[in-house]
Amino acid sequence: MKKTQALPIASKTHPKIDSSYLETLMGYNARRSALQIIERFHVDMKSFGLSTVEFSILSLIYHNPGITSKQLCNHLLIFPPNMVVMQRNFLNKGLMVRTPHPTDGRAFGLSLTPSGLALMKKAQAKALASDAIATANINASERKTLIRLLKKIYQKSSKEVH
Amino acid sequence: MKKTQALPIASKTHPKIDSSYLETLMGYNARRSALQIIERFHVDMKSFGLSTVEFSILSLIYHNPGITSKQLCNHLLIFPPNMVVMQRNFLNKGLMVRTPHPTDGRAFGLSLTPSGLALMKKAQAKALASDAIATANINASERKTLIRLLKKIYQKSSKEVH
């Protein structure tokens, strides 16, 4: 047989929610802060028509002209089919060009057009400002420590997208 | 007229990709480490049939029996329609029960069933272990610092989901 029972109501009994357990998890804290920073980033990149991942791709091409699709996929953990779609957008917008690889007929070298370079110059400056505002609650020293420790977590094992 | 130009090929000229710019952004570093931790979390929660968000919801109900849907949505930044779907799953699996709110006829108090409590006891222990392994590259002191600084970033402005 079943048992029915009276249960407490949080809105009465817990005006403050106890999330102390979740806050012991690094995953929870890293995700929450990442989401908050990226939310602002998303708004600030809207005028450039770029998602966060698109920004990362174009930035890597900006700093590594001639980089290949495969290298971008591996470095940013993006699946090749999704990369194809984003690159088609870049090409349609006239932000990027592809040049045949000199020795590998399957691959292409990716580079930004003058228009793409100009866009990313502005976008990257805006991104720095956006990131600074989103992390205004910590000082320069704390910021340095935070980035160093975050890198220690994700930079150890070099992942690959097959 | 158009100009054609020879462009460098990264796979030849840059065996190592320069991502120094991206690594100056807190958003990039926080997202990368969060994704890496959550990837392992996702695998470890598979045997419990829980997504990361579902785990967070059930954990908050576990520690705050009687909490309402609205409180969960506000605290975890989840849109109400998405919460409804997840709660239906919890009910179907017999993990959760809803009891009418004593003074507000629109609301419900949420609590875990004995089965839900047992599941979350195991799941939360597994989550702690998973999180520890995912952050094994930093020591206890660094971990404490990291969580403190991450909290400073996201805990200032209390956001609301309308």
Added chain:
DNA sequence: TATTGTTATACTCTATAACTATA
């Protein structure tokens, strides 16, 4: 036989509009 890039598609997660019943 393995790899780069591609197509098509599916799945998950997140977001919006419109509705109901209660306050």
Added chain:
DNA sequence: TATAGTTATAGAGTATAACAATA
């Protein structure tokens, strides 16, 4: 009039299978 919860749906982001061209 405002709020808690619901329904249906749309959109973004991520993942899988199968294939063509080249190594």
